[in-house]
Amino acid sequence: MARDHTDKLTLAAVLGAMGPGLLAALAGNDAGGIATYSSAGATYGYRTLWILPIMAVLLIVVQETAARCGCVTGKGFASLIREKFGIRRSALAMAALLIANTAVTISEFAGLASGLALFGVPKTISVPLMGLVIWLLTMAGSFRRIERVLLAVSCVFVTYVVAAFMVGPNWGDVATSTVIPHLVASPDYVSLLVATIGTTIAPWMIFLAQNNVVDKNADESDIPLQRVDTVSGSVLACAIAWFIIVTTGSVLFPAGIGVSDAADAALALEPIVGPWSTVLFAAGLVAASFLAACVLPGVTSSAICEAFGWERGADRSWDEAPVYRGIITAVIICAALLVILPGVNLFEIMMSAQVINGVLLPVLLVFLVFIASDKIIMGTYRNGRVWNILTWATIALITVLTVVMFALMLLGF
């Protein structure tokens, strides 16, 4: 796996490579992420901080593995699953992906609805309209034109970094909580942990990371640059999450404000922007959710069609690629309908989607680790022992947490 490429790692090449990973990291902090982190900070203060350094390492492992598989094979993750495991197990993997991604899409729609609700638009109006716009954009494949704008707007969440410093928490406490694990034996706490894992290492990110590499036609010699990209992106993603928890943990937790909707979560930004916090938070939430809601149905449908050999791509018409377009349409309609149902708590939806993501993540990770350590597929670039152990550790960690979560729920805590 180690091959000397140091001569190619010039500063320009490194900076050039860092682009996509950083963008993906910013896009990764979507509606579900903001909801989960805010809620973690507000409910448990700094007591979930310790999971984030671990998450950063695991995120690096997963993303690096996916990118490396893409570089070596030139094929998407779905193709690899199908070719190594056959139809039955691909169907299992794709079902897991479909459920997880539909859940995330639902949470993005919930994010859109609650973001727009802060501007005074009721969800019965905002959700169908946004659903229609998103559907038209994905069908035409033209959302890439506004991708940059949305990313720029969703960057407002970087203000959490500034906010964290302005709040002036006790940095000693923060540091201690980050290093020393802290467990609370309640199903809420455990499910919050699962949600944090699920939103940081989302199944769709594996597919997206690998597709990016394949589309660029990167090969083995590009692996070092891909590593720079994944490491910088993953660290940034986790750092932002860490700052969100620190901010909410310092502002909302002592005040005893539980986060039950977007307006509560926006309060955490009050110290820095004052009355504008709602507007800022809502704009960021809407942009991030909108972007992710445009990307997710396409990624899902593309992976499923890739695995089963159906035509795919936004440039294919309904006649050429009925399944591809059908899946996208179904996912969007399903998400919009669920969010629009009267009486659902939007913030709860965002959170539970991340729990589903977390629970289904091990399924896909198992496929990933088997493929990445396969000698025939990966040759000399197959997983080293450390990587295998770390991936299996992630799988074990999530599985144990999931079991504990369900056990605690059953025991009636």
Next chain:
Amino acid sequence: MNYLSEMLKLPVVDVAGEKLGVVNDLGIATGEVFPHVTSLAFQGPGKTPFMISWRKYVDHIDETGVYLKAVSTDVRFSYLQPDEVLLARDILNKQIVDTQGMKVVRVNDIKLSATGENQLRLLGAEVGARGLLRSLHPACERIVTTLAKCLGRPLKEEIIAWSYMDLLDRSTRDIKLSVSHKTLDELHPADIADIIEQLDPRLRAQVFNQLDTAQAAEAIGEIDDDDLAAEVLEGMSDRDASSMLALMDPDDAAALIEELDYEKAEKLLRLMGVKEEKAIRTLLGYEEDTAGRIMTSEFVALPATATVADAIEAIRALDEDFESIYYVYTLDPAGALTGVLSLRALIVAEADARLSDLSYRDVVWVAPDLDQEDVADEMTKYNLAAIPVCDDARHILGIVTVDDALDVIAEEHEEDLQIAGVGATEGGSGEPVHVFGWFAHRQYWLLVWAVASGIVASVLGALGGAPELFIYPMCVMPVVLLAANRAVAFVKNYYLEYSEPEDGGKPYLGFFVQTAFVGLVLGAVIYLCGQLVIGAAYPDGAAASVIDELLSSCFACAALVAFLSCATSVAYLAILFWRDEHDRNTSGNALSVTAMLVACALYSAASVAATLAVVA
């Protein structure tokens, strides 16, 4: 036992009834149209793989297992032969090219047929839904096929015969396909290009490397997307890429080289022969989209004094990859163009006749800096299969052939369609075929209307505490949106119909005067209609004076914005001309949407301000 999915995992039993293992894979001999299964791979205890000859040892097979005709101790193991392919390892679940349907598909199952007592032949790969369902579970297939039959749309098997399959993953393993095989290489280059466009980038490079250089050159010339062609080229080694470019028609090669970055292009040019390099460099010296850029330097020109026999001899001596010949041109001693002959004229003439006597003297030619669209027009007008490109002294620089002219026409047509707001992929004519597509293209103003009304309502609520008043601005808004939309539609039509005058000046002032006048009339009509409505609805103003006033001011805003939309439409015309000069494609829909959003924003702001003023 018809499908591989049913055979895998069957027990392998010897004549003494001892179970040796489970079926893992089947090997076939690739040399036949319907290849025989020649070897059986099975997995013994402890996952040890074994391979034995099918013909020698297999007695019969049924649903319960594969029965051998020898005892386990007598079985000799064999190895995979060079002409053998393993079905499960090399074909099942893999992407293959269906060289008959010209598609890239994934193999869901493999259909076999039993012939004779113990013979098994490969019929083909199942790529349809039935194979998928069967591999999932045989019961799935039964249920779904029965259901489909009840619904009157029976689910058919989609089988691709072995002889119409081309394996894509070939390069990694040395699989030799038989002679009777129809492979990718035998397809028309345009079909190869279509298939290549469907593949992942890595596979594209692999498939390309399988083709021989001449075919690769033709196929890459057929790829419509220039970026994609350049990407494929960058994936090849410099030497291959360069020799392939040298084989292409110089004009196609020039178009492709232009997509590459400077260093790569220089390297490739330097690697090819002097003659080809010079031809391509000359073409690259002309500006893009002119006759000089799309012409080829491969044409036949002879002195006017030569005989027909000389001309035919000259044509015989040409290389095989020479551009198609439609005409022979004649030159005077100074090398200037004097006449043209068709091939037909040459063939029917006596061998010793002079070309000067046969040739047609009034030759139509174009200058190298003429716009390619005008070149195509000339060719259409005079019904030419090729047109010579000459310098001022009438020396022939090259010719533009009909295939390039057709490309130009198709390209321009596509650009025009795009400006007109119809995607070229939508069948090419008129309205988009799908009802949702039609909605997205034509009726999106409803969406803008709804969203804008929502925003107006919330702004009114925030600023004046009267969100319910939004209905007045809202009910007049469609007039504004449609006016803006139609104004841009008029600009697009004007642009498409416009033909440039000789002096090259742009008709901005005239256009502005026209549209401003139309805008004035439109604004007046809107305002008067508004007064009419108000007058009819509230005949004696006193009771409903606020509503009266609100509606009246909204109509006034609408009239003003409609006038502005028309008057400023000259800006969109300027954008269209500017982008055309800089060779950028413009989407007509983007223009319409922009105009509508601008009008919408203006109107919303104005009407909100007016409403607040009235209420206060």
